Amino acid sequence: MRKFTCLTAIALLLTALFLVPTGAVAADKIVIGVTTSLNFLEGKEANNAVKMAVEEINAKGGVKVGGKMLPFAVESIDIRDAAPGVPVPEALLGMEKLILEKKPHALVVGPFRSEALLAGMDMLSKHKVPLLGTIAMSPKTEAKVAKDPKYKYVFRVSLDAKYFVGYIAGVMGFLGKEFGFNKVFIMNQDVAWARATAGIMTKILKGKLKWEVVGHETFPTGASDFAPALMKAKMKGAQVIMPVFDMPQSGILVKQWKGMRIPAVMAGFISPLTGPGAWKTFDGKIGGVLNAVFELGSIPSAKYPPSKTFYDAYLAKYGKPLEAGHGPAPAYASVYLLKDAIEKANSLDPDAIVDALRATDVQSVMGRIKFTKGNQVIYGKDPNKQALGCFFQWTDDGKRLIVYPSAIAEGKIKLPAGMKSAK
Amino acid sequence: MLEGTLIYGFINSVILMLVALGFSVTFGISGVANFAYGALYVMTGFLSWLGLNALGLPYWIAAPAAVVITAAVAALIYWFILLRVRGLVVSEVIATFGVGLAILELFRYLGFIGFEYTLPPIIDASVMIGDTYVDAQRLCIVATGILLAAFLWFFTHYTKTGLAFRGIAQDERTALTLGINGDKVAALSVAFGAGYGALAALVILPLGTIAVNEGYNVLVNALAVCIVGGLGSTVGIIVASFLIGFAQILTATYLETSWMMLVSLVAILAILVIKPSGLFGHQKQLEERI
Numbered sequence: 035m036r037k038f039t040c041l042t043a044i045a046l047l048l049t050a051l052f053l054v055p056t057g058a059v060a061a062d063k064i065v066i067g068v069t070t071s072l073n074f075l076e077g078k079e080a081n082n083a084v085k086m087a088v089e090e091i092n093a094k095g096g097v098k099v100g101g102k103m104l105p106f107a108v109e110s111i112d113i114r115d116a117a118p119g120v121p122v123p124e125a126l127l128g129m130e131k132l133i134l135e136k137k138p139h140a141l142v143v144g145p146f147r148s149e150a151l152l153a154g155m156d157m158l159s160k161h162k163v164p165l166l167g168t169i170a171m172s173p174k175t176e177a178k179v180a181k182d183p184k185y186k187y188v189f190r191v192s193l194d195a196k197y198f199v200g201y202i203a204g205v206m207g208f209l210g211k212e213f214g215f216n217k218v219f220i221m222n223q224d225v226a227w228a229r230a231t232a233g234i235m236t237k238i239l240k241g242k243l244k245w246e247v248v249g250h251e252t253f254p255t256g257a258s259d260f261a262p263a264l265m266k267a268k269m270k271g272a273q274v275i276m277p278v279f280d281m282p283q284s285g286i287l288v289k290q291w292k293g294m295r296i297p298a299v300m301a302g303f304i305s306p307l308t309g310p311g312a313w314k315t316f317d318g319k320i321g322g323v324l325n326a327v328f329e330l331g332s333i334p335s336a337k338y339p340p341s342k343t344f345y346d347a348y349l350a351k352y353g354k355p356l357e358a359g360h361g362p363a364p365a366y367a368s369v370y371l372l373k374d375a376i377e378k379a380n381s382l383d384p385d386a387i388v389d390a391l392r393a394t395d396v397q398s399v400m401g402r403i404k405f406t407k408g409n410q411v412i413y414g415k416d417p418n419k420q421a422l423g424c425f426f427q428w429t430d431d432g433k434r435l436i437v438y439p440s441a442i443a444e445g446k447i448k449l450p451a452g453m454k455s456a457k
Numbered sequence: 458m459l460e461g462t463l464i465y466g467f468i469n470s471v472i473l474m475l476v477a478l479g480f481s482v483t484f485g486i487s488g489v490a491n492f493a494y495g496a497l498y499v500m501t502g503f504l505s506w507l508g509l510n511a512l513g514l515p516y517w518i519a520a521p522a523a524v525v526i527t528a529a530v531a532a533l534i535y536w537f538i539l540l541r542v543r544g545l546v547v548s549e550v551i552a553t554f555g556v557g558l559a560i561l562e563l564f565r566y567l568g569f570i571g572f573e574y575t576l577p578p579i580i581d582a583s584v585m586i587g588d589t590y591v592d593a594q595r596l597c598i599v600a601t602g603i604l605l606a607a608f609l610w611f612f613t614h615y616t617k618t619g620l621a622f623r624g625i626a627q628d629e630r631t632a633l634t635l636g637i638n639g640d641k642v643a644a645l646s647v648a649f650g651a652g653y654g655a656l657a658a659l660v661i662l663p664l665g666t667i668a669v670n671e672g673y674n675v676l677v678n679a680l681a682v683c684i685v686g687g688l689g690s691t692v693g694i695i696v697a698s699f700l701i702g703f704a705q706i707l708t709a710t711y712l713e714t715s716w717m718m719l720v721s722l723v724a725i726l727a728i729l730v731i732k733p734s735g736l737f738g739h740q741k742q743l744e745e746r747i
Contacts, residue, residue, distance in 0.1 A: 073568055258664065261465050265462070282571050282574075286666060295590045
């Protein structure tokens with residue numbers, strides 16, 4: 035009899051445990067996990083932007099869910115996946131550690147490298163943790179999400195390589211039309227997103243744009259001497275050099291380009307050249323360079339006030355302007371997207387949050403946000419219709435002038451000093 | 458194109474020579490393969506940067522101070538760590554490699570990652586050689602390389618300490634009978650090698666940024682040059698630097714830039730198969746084994 039009573043009690047306890055809905059609001063706070071390379075500029079500033087958004091939301095009472103107002107709490111971990119060699123296993127260990135120990139309701143920012151994100155998608159699906167990624171850019175993640183519903187927890191709020199290519203193609207088209215250029219030399223870092231960008235861009239340049247790709251060089255993460263490749267670009271008569279790099283050393287490419295007086299326009303993405311501090315760091319030797327900013331807000335535009343409000347608020351809070359051109363604005367927007375989704379779902383259940391996120395349609399600091407079937411934010415050319423990335427040009431007096439797309443352009447592209455039009 | 462390749466090949470060779478000289482000097486004298494060499498190279502860069510930017514010191518104070526501190530740290534590493542394991546080759550390698558790792562990863566942990574960590578060039582200009590533009594800093598590297606190689610020869614032939622270095626390198630026991638303190642000279646040689654590496658860092662780092670991972674690259678390049686040239690042979694270092702330096706630039710120019718790193722590794726493998734003691738090495742034990 036005693037044995038029977040004991041077994042019944044255990045069975046009732048287990049039943050009670052299973053009957054508690056996973057999305058029930060039993061928590062006293064909503065935990066947001068930030069799992070990225072916190073020592074790298076993009077990761078560091080994205081983490082700051084998340085904390086800023088959380089403070090703003092908490093100051094207004096928090097997130098309304100299940101009839102209660104819950105505050106956000108941020109738990110960050112440095113997974114070091116941006117290091118040379120892309121240590122994916124270490125990154126996954128870090129992610130899982132945070133998921134198991136801190137029990138986050140969602141992750142934002144996410145892995146720095148696409149290699150780590152792709153490898154971590156199964157883990158996110160296993161633990162049912164929604165991720166709003168803002169740095170890793172390989173389009174392969176969207177393809178996986180669109181193909182297999184188990185990956186529905188992975189969202190990307192930042193630009194991906196495909197949309198980035200759209201912006202570069204726009205700038206190349208302008209350079210061709212305005213100055214008669216049609217020879218390009220591509221230089222990219224040997225990481226997934228940069229390889230994907232260079233690969234797609236090569237097809238577009240050769241096909242649709244009818245450009246000649248006179249050379250294509252890939253550099254391992256950490257490379258800092260670009261002189262041989264620059265010589266090659268000069269020898270092959272390149273009129274445009276298209277760099278695709280996110281490593282700290284890549285800024286030196288432009289100094290070497292200036293020093294060697296390579297007669298070609300530099301147009302692409304070099305992470306260290308994005309922020310206002312680059313002018314001083316590179317001794318003012320970056321005038322004329324065309325560089326991308328992946329998400330509006332990381333550069334302010336007077337033509338889209340929310341981007342300027344965010345940029346100025348970051349400067350006021352941290353006392354330093356944003357230097358990263360990729361990560362912070364979508365990281366900030368992600369926290370608000372998550373708040374909206376939780377309030378709409380009125381639950382902390384991950385599946386309900388995912389469904390609400392998929393139905394997102396809001397204006398943010400980087401333009402209008404809507405997701406594709408692959409959970410990728412749609413980027414375009416008008417911030418009132420889609421999210422927006424842009425290209426700016428460093429002027430010879432050290433200013434960043436937005437030149438593309440036309441909806442927010444502050445001026446026209448000019449050739450660097452000493453270069454002539456081919457027309 | 459050929460002109461540019463030759464110019465940049467020459468400069469690249471001098472860079473390799475500068476990077477390898479310090480490593481080779483230490484090994485040639487004390488027999489210690491200082492695997493913390495790359496870390497000490499990077500440390501010089503960060504110390505100079507800190508002196509210039511955090512302390513606001515002028516370059517002529519910050520840079521020499523960084524060299525002196527690096528050499529002093531190397532001497533302390535010898536005195537407090539290597540002295541206890543001296544002669545036990547595997548232990549020496551593990552100890553120096555461990556110290557190097559600790560230094561590099563400490564910088565990473567402290568957040569020394571970013572493009573702002575750069576050193577100013579000694580001369581900020583471009584020079585036209587034939588039809589090729591070369592930044593003046595690269596010419597400073599060539600001048601420094603020639604000066605340091607010449608000084609090393611002068612130092613080891615015409616100074617008392619330099620002669621003691623050579624004495625220990627030739628036969629430590631005989632040198633002891635002549636009153637040369639082996640441990641003291643070995644500690645000096647580790648400091649001297651690190652000092653050479655520090656000077657190389659001051660002229661080479663302005664070409665790029667100061668990055669933690671540069672420590673590993675410098676070590677690989679120094680090892681490649683020393684293995685190909687022959688550990689401890691200064692002539693071998695110079696010859697190997699030019700062989701590898703030109704091979705790297707030719708590979709980058711006519712094949713793929715990403716294959717440049719392979720050149721060093723292929724050179725190491727090839728020389729280990731053909732002549733394990735290196736082109737100018739005198740390690741008879743190795744010769745006799747093949």
